[in-house]
Amino acid sequence: MIGLLLLSQAAAIAIGCVLGVIVAGQICACICLVVRYVRHSEKTQQPIPAFPAEQPAQPETTVATDTATESGSDLILKVTDLKQWFPVGKSFFGKPQGFLRAVDGVSFELERGKTIGIVGESGCGKTTLGRTILRLYDITEGSAIYTDTEGKQYELAKLTRKQLRPLRTQLQLVFQDPYSSLPPRMTVGSIIGEAVKVHHIVPKSEVHDYVLEVMRRCGLQPHYYDRYPHEFSGGQRQRICIARALAVKPNLVICDEPVSALDVSIQAQVINLLKKLQREMGISYMFISHDLSVVKYISDTIAVMYLGDIVEKGSTADICTNASHPYTQALFSAVPVPNPHRKAKPEELEGELPSPANPPQGCKFHTRCKHCMACCEETAPQMREISPGHFVACHLFDLQEDVTESDEKE
Ligand SMILES: Nc1ncnc2c1ncn2[C@@H]1O[C@H](COP(=O)(O)OP(=O)(O)OP(=O)(O)O)[C@@H](O)[C@H]1O
Numbered sequence: 001m002i003g004l005l006l007l008s009q010a011a012a013i014a015i016g017c018v019l020g021v022i023v024a025g026q027i028c029a030c031i032c033l034v035v036r037y038v039r040h041s042e043k044t045q046q047p048i049p050a051f052p053a054e055q056p057a058q059p060e061t062t063v064a065t066d067t068a069t070e071s072g073s074d075l076i077l078k079v080t081d082l083k084q085w086f087p088v089g090k091s092f093f094g095k096p097q098g099f100l101r102a103v104d105g106v107s108f109e110l111e112r113g114k115t116i117g118i119v120g121e122s123g124c125g126k127t128t129l130g131r132t133i134l135r136l137y138d139i140t141e142g143s144a145i146y147t148d149t150e151g152k153q154y155e156l157a158k159l160t161r162k163q164l165r166p167l168r169t170q171l172q173l174v175f176q177d178p179y180s181s182l183p184p185r186m187t188v189g190s191i192i193g194e195a196v197k198v199h200h201i202v203p204k205s206e207v208h209d210y211v212l213e214v215m216r217r218c219g220l221q222p223h224y225y226d227r228y229p230h231e232f233s234g235g236q237r238q239r240i241c242i243a244r245a246l247a248v249k250p251n252l253v254i255c256d257e258p259v260s261a262l263d264v265s266i267q268a269q270v271i272n273l274l275k276k277l278q279r280e281m282g283i284s285y286m287f288i289s290h291d292l293s294v295v296k297y298i299s300d301t302i303a304v305m306y307l308g309d310i311v312e313k314g315s316t317a318d319i320c321t322n323a324s325h326p327y328t329q330a331l332f333s334a335v336p337v338p339n340p341h342r343k344a345k346p347e348e349l350e351g352e353l354p355s356p357a358n359p360p361q362g363c364k365f366h367t368r369c370k371h372c373m374a375c376c377e378e379t380a381p382q383m384r385e386i387s388p389g390h391f392v393a394c395h396l397f398d399l400q401e402d403v404t405e406s407d408e409k410e
């Protein structure tokens with residue numbers, strides 16, 4: 001009798017356990033459903049409008065604005081309020097906890113056949129700007145209009161991957177590091193010829209001669225054709241990278257610190273090569289560097305970047321002889337003076353570059369600026385034209401303008 005009782009109790013416990021497991025399983029499934037639903041609804045409510053990789057088909061050309069300047073010059077690139085924000089961290093529900101504003105509202109124009117130099121200290125967003133224009137990243141916000149040689153305009157921000165493909169030869173990139181950007185198992189001839197074949201730049205039977213011609217233009221001997229990248233010096237490797245970029249007949253080349261890894265005499269050779277090729281082929285360059293002495297030698301215009309923004313832009317002469325933003329002045333004071341009788345007085349920038357994930361309020365430079373005023377901590381300065389074609393974003397120039405306005409009223 002007792003045995004029967006124990007048996008029935010054990011059976012009841014076993015049934016209870018099974019039921020408990022089933023109920024617990026159902027509760028877990030409900031929680032999972034709720035979490036998935038919340039995640040999905042959060043994903044669809046991202047605060048930052050990021051263009052998806054593949055967008056619905058757009059018309060082949062997207063003419064957004066007239067890219068001709070007031071002087072009627074021919075613009076190859078017009079960038080307006082361009083932003084590249086990277087998500088930082090993820091909450092339990094997969095929502096980004098913040099955004100790193102690598103490029104935060106950049107605007108500039110580049111004339112066909114000219115060079116714009118982009119300068120700024122490490123981490124200010126130069127590389128990200130170049131890669132965003134080339135659509136190696138999807139553009140978070142803003143516009144980048146490229147105009148080809150026939151006058152067709154392309155809004156790069158809105159093109160799908162498929163629509164971008166035919167533009168890939170026209171827009172090229174030369175990297176900083178000539179060591180890692182060349183495939184070690186391919187010969188120079190095949191490295192330069194690969195894209196020529198893929199994009200049918202010349203008929204197949206002419207590829208060999210065409211590659212030799214490109215190599216000659218870039219100062220590479222014909223017998224280098226069958227050699228491998230490890231057999232070359234840094235300067236020669238950078239020439240191979242330049243030859244590879246130019247072989248597909250680009251209109252715009254973004255050179256990301258192309259000479260930073262080279263010694264000074266080789267730097268001069270590579271820069272002179274880029275200038276010669278620009279004269280011969282009418283290429284436009286966006287030349288990224290942290291070295292002002294190099295940038296001022298090659299550029300027609302210069303844009304100075306700080307923490308994702310352009311703080312000053314203008315002709316090379318304006319920027320070099322009349323640097324007006326306190327940050328540009330500090331950068332120039334650090335450039336060595338080629339005069340033994342004049343002592344350079346490097347103006348040390350106080351503190352570190354703040355994090356672009358949490359930039360300072362107001363003027364982003366106010367934490368390091370020796371001219372900082374109360375308004376600088378609260379309000380971001382607007383870009384102002386201080387002389388024709390020379391723009392500065394600094395409250396010091398608001399004051400000058402206010403003083404001039406009040407003088408005029410009096
Ligand atoms: N893919 C990425 N994801 C997240 N953050 C990134 C990414 N690429 C760059 N960043 C961040 O964006 C900021 C700008 O980086 P970027 O490489 O553009 O600077 P830079 O001006 O080219 O610096 P350097 O002169 O050292 O090359 C940095 O804070 C960097 O950490």
Ligand code: SF4
Nearest residue numbers: 363366369376394395
């Ligand atoms: S706005 Fe103010 S803090 Fe910013 S650079 Fe000008 S003076 Fe300095």
Ligand SMILES: [Mg+2]
Nearest residue numbers: 126127128256
């Ligand atoms: Mg860089």
